[in-house]
Amino acid sequence: MPYRFAALPQYATERILAERLTCWETHVERGTELVGFEQDADGVLASLTLPSGAQERIRTGFLLGCDGAHSVVRKVLGLCFESGSFPEEYMLGDVEVDWELPSGYAVRAMHQSDGRTDDLLVCIPLPGPNRYRMSMLVPPELALPQQPREEDVAHGLEAGPAPGLPHIQAVLDRLSPQPTRASALRWSSVFRISHRLVDRYGAGRVFVAGDAAHIHPPTGAQGMNTGIQDAYNLAWKLALAVRSAASEQLLASYHAERHPVGEEVVQRTVRHAGSGVQADPDDPATLIRREAQLLVGYRGSPIVATDGQPRQGPAPGDRAPDCGGLRHDLTTFPSRLFDLLRGQDHTLLLYADDEAQLAPYDAVVASARRAAQGRLSAWVVAAPRLRTDGLTLPVVHDGQDMFRQMYGARGGEGFLIRPDGYLGLRDAPLRVPELLAHLALTFRG
Ligand SMILES: Cc1cc2nc3c(=O)[nH]c(=O)nc-3n(C[C@H](O)[C@H](O)[C@H](O)COP(=O)(O)OP(=O)(O)OC[C@H]3O[C@@H](n4cnc5c(N)ncnc54)[C@H](O)[C@@H]3O)c2cc1C
Known part of the structure; x- marks a missing residue:
């Protein structure tokens, strides 16, 4: 594998993606909201509210809903998005610390009682000297006054009071592997986690991808990566469809290939959130390849050849590995x-x-x-x-x-x-x- 893991803050990821979009002379229109759509056999009519408040309708061949956990596209399509939420609330903070642990490593510490995790500290290294994104259980004074209802998708960052340095310091005092002082808080938030998966990744000319299709705990950093792979799977198929070069069943293969992947990721991250990565008895090499999503495959897909013969090397449906020389x-x-x-x-x-x-x-x-x-x-x-x-x-x-x-x-x-x-x-x-x-x-x- 020629590449290493990269830990990038979200603003850096968004900047890179936005710069890449400009290569195709397109850009994100922030503040423009999709409020509804209708589709027929030939296309989709989308209704938008512009930042000025003006309404606009756009006719397109296809619509892809990458509109997150509260997706309007998913709701208008009437897709089922069932499962459950975790009662725990978490808090996040980007801080610097003065410990002497080697840089570049994630730190995870937890306290358990009766097999239940009742205190947690996860530190993911960020660019900058000794800067980490820390994830912890929320203290009672920051918790939501009431549990959300089942039909509300309680997932992601909350708009309520944000954690401060004293909240983060209190967790470090209990769980840090070395005594340390947190400083230079750049950003913080409280967040909740649900785990849900759509029953269908689309209907007709409209599709969902990313958190609009699946939400789950951030364990193993799978969410954005799974969403980007959804888009990668669908993009080349849509490109053929808009040129009228796609077979009848090509677009349907998006659901056939990506729904099982979403199902596996949701189940695994829920397992790992409860019991840690040791919940799966994989050797470290398999574990790291799975989390890097290199083991995702589409054997048995309707657009992949069947291959009954045991043989050396990748089978149809497997990711084609790189090689040098x-x-x-x-x-x-x-x-x-x-x-x-x-x-x-x-x-x-x-x-x-x-x-x-x-x-x-x-x-x-x-x-x-x-x-x-x-x-x-x-x-x-x-x-x-x-x-x-x-x-x-x-x-x-x-x-x-x-x-x-x-x-x-x-x-x-x-x-x-x-x-x-x-x-x-x-x-x-x-x-x-x-x-x-x-x-x-x-x-x-
Ligand atoms: C604490 C935490 C840590 C995480 N860490 C990682 C990690 O390390 N690695 C990883 O891979 N993933 C991680 N994730 C998951 C990752 O953040 C999400 O999976 C990812 O952001 C989903 O991307 P998305 O584009 O599908 O949805 P979103 O990021 O939610 O983006 C949806 C966009 O659509 C817009 N939108 C919504 N409705 C409309 C509408 N009606 N009209 C127009 N626009 C609309 C929203 O404004 C938003 O910009 C983490 C998540 C959390 C909560």
Whole structure:
């Protein structure tokens, strides 16, 4: 894995996302509120209230509700969003401390009585010397006067009185691993947690993603990451749909693929909030890969090939892992597989360890491109010393044999990787009718 975990404050995440949006000459219109919508067979008519108070109606092909735990889109669609809330209230504060613990590590301390956690301190490092986002149980003087009703989705930050330094210091005095003094409080809030999941991730031309679809405890930092993966799963499918290039069932696969992921995340974070990560007997490597969402997969999805054969490397539906050591003819440095997978199209990788396997590849790629409405790039991944002179397709050499080993690739095998980095199909040797039938699950014929 070439990347480490990053702990970013929310304002930094929002700045990065907003800057990225400007690359497509679009920006967030703050203060504009969706108040309702209607949909028919051809599109959606959305009603907005602008910051000036003026009303506006916009006709769109599709509507994606990324409008958080209290989602208007979810309510108008009438989606079921059931489960429950935790009675505990928590408080958060961004502070500096003067302890001498090594920097860059999270700190978690708790006190339990009769198997129940009755005192808690979680410190997540933030940029800045000894600065942490601290999460703790709320003291009685800051608690809500009454429990929210079941039908109110009690989730997220509360508007009531905010914790001050003395509230945070009192918890540090009880639970900090070293005596320390909190200072420089930058922001604080009280928050409540529910755990809920929609029954459907959309209806017709309208979808929900992120906290609009699932809410759960922040244990393991899964919420935003799960929401972004929802959007990643749906974005390339919507992009094909708006170009009229999507198959009939492509958009329905969003629910089929993401609902089980949301269900697993809600159940796991509820388990971990009650009993800690030790509630699941995973080895540390599996635990960290699960929390990094690298184990999410879509085996059995209606748009993924079935694969009954046990074999080495990823199966259809698994995330296509990165590997290094690839060599382009005109460069002297190795590149990574992820460099080939960038972009918004499907990628067909054709592995070859014998010159005879190369001959049909041009025709195979031409047919696949037609079936994919042009939205497919292709690479020949050639064994280290295989001669590929005269090929018109782009070639990389598997210079250090890493691709063959990691993917269990066999001569003549084809791998089709989706725009979101998941393996749709692998076939050895690659059979064109199977490839075209598979592409027809995603692309309009
Ligand atoms: C204490 C705490 C710590 C967390 N820590 C982490 C973490 O470390 N890592 C992680 O991955 N996740 C974390 N999460 C979860 C994460 O904050 C959420 O999952 C994430 O913010 C959800 O993003 P979202 O875009 O779906 O919804 P939101 O962040 O709620 O955004 C919804 C947006 O829609 C807007 N909106 C709402 N209604 C309308 C409307 N009718 N019209 C127009 N706009 C509307 C809102 O103003 C808001 O801007 C944490 C959550 C909490 C409470």
